[in-house]
Amino acid sequence: MNSGELTEPFPQLFGRSAFWSELERWERPLVIIKSLARHDDRLIFASFSAACVFGLPVSLELLEDVYLAVSPRSHTGKAGRFVRCGVRPTPGIPTFARGTVHGIHVTSPEQTVVDCLCTAPFPQALAIADAALRFLGISPDELGQLVRRYGGRKRGVRGALRVASYADARSQSGGESIARGVMIQEGFVVPDLQVAFPDVLEPWQTFYVDGAWILDDGSKLVWEFDGKDKYTRFAGEHGDSVTRMMRERQRESRLTAVCDAVIRFDYRTVMAPGALARLLDAYGVPRIASSGS
Numbered sequence: 001m002n003s004g005e006l007t008e009p010f011p012q013l014f015g016r017s018a019f020w021s022e023l024e025r026w027e028r029p030l031v032i033i034k035s036l037a038r039h040d041d042r043l044i045f046a047s048f049s050a051a052c053v054f055g056l057p058v059s060l061e062l063l064e065d066v067y068l069a070v071s072p073r074s075h076t077g078k079a080g081r082f083v084r085c086g087v088r089p090t091p092g093i094p095t096f097a098r099g100t101v102h103g104i105h106v107t108s109p110e111q112t113v114v115d116c117l118c119t120a121p122f123p124q125a126l127a128i129a130d131a132a133l134r135f136l137g138i139s140p141d142e143l144g145q146l147v148r149r150y151g152g153r154k155r156g157v158r159g160a161l162r163v164a165s166y167a168d169a170r171s172q173s174g175g176e177s178i179a180r181g182v183m184i185q186e187g188f189v190v191p192d193l194q195v196a197f198p199d200v201l202e203p204w205q206t207f208y209v210d211g212a213w214i215l216d217d218g219s220k221l222v223w224e225f226d227g228k229d230k231y232t233r234f235a236g237e238h239g240d241s242v243t244r245m246m247r248e249r250q251r252e253s254r255l256t257a258v259c260d261a262v263i264r265f266d267y268r269t270v271m272a273p274g275a276l277a278r279l280l281d282a283y284g285v286p287r288i289a290s291s292g293s
Helices: 017-022 025-039 047-054 109-119 122-136 140-151 157-166 174-185 228-238 241-255 267-271 275-282
Strands: 006-010 013-016 066-070 077-079 082-086 098-101 104-107 192-198 206-214 220-226 261-266
Touching (some): 006 017, 006 025, 013 017, 013 025, 025 066, 025 104, 047 109, 104 109, 109 122, 109 157, 122 140, 122 157, 174 220, 174 267, 174 275, 192 220, 261 275, 267 275
Antiparallel strands (some): 077 082, 206 220
């Protein structure tokens, strides 16, 4: 076999370089988890790794390591690329609940979500919380109840309860949720989501935007998160890239006829410290009187 045909994406896991290079970045963590599960079917994946298996939106920076569930009496903590998470039995359940998804053993959806909310930074936790409302079919109040039940005395429970209070199932993607989390952290008024605006050219049609603020003076400020997945879907619906760009520009021109500003930004802007705040300030997006971090 010629050199360069194999790659080692995770310690002691090898695969064909061509296969690995063709994978999207967001596909790679799940491939690693599946490979580890095939190698050792005793492993129970937890926290962000389990959330990845369930298909919840987990930021790639949180999936650099692999998280495993162990008894709190076992050795816990990080060893190499593995993080061993002590999971205590939930009151009323004799052992920590687990399930199997596509042959992969994982902590229960409820335990998984709560563990993620207790440890992820606020914006990334909000993305998981928003998706969890749809995944579990629950309300923000019920999510808070799950945090109290499954969080116990776990470090980070207070922060997880704060995340649950802001969770909103209307968020359409993890990127939108993270952006909203940064807005909340920076002290901006929480925007309304999936706001409908009429199409001035075809009044029977309606535009839905990712989020908007309606100011006291009646001004309407719209924001839209530019994620790759959005444009991939749009291209699939509307043909080639030129047609896609034309339709998107036409849509935005009609939006500006019924609102005062369309604020667009991508993930890089969201994650650059202070960048999104400077952008929103430039458009006059209001801040609340005081906010926590």
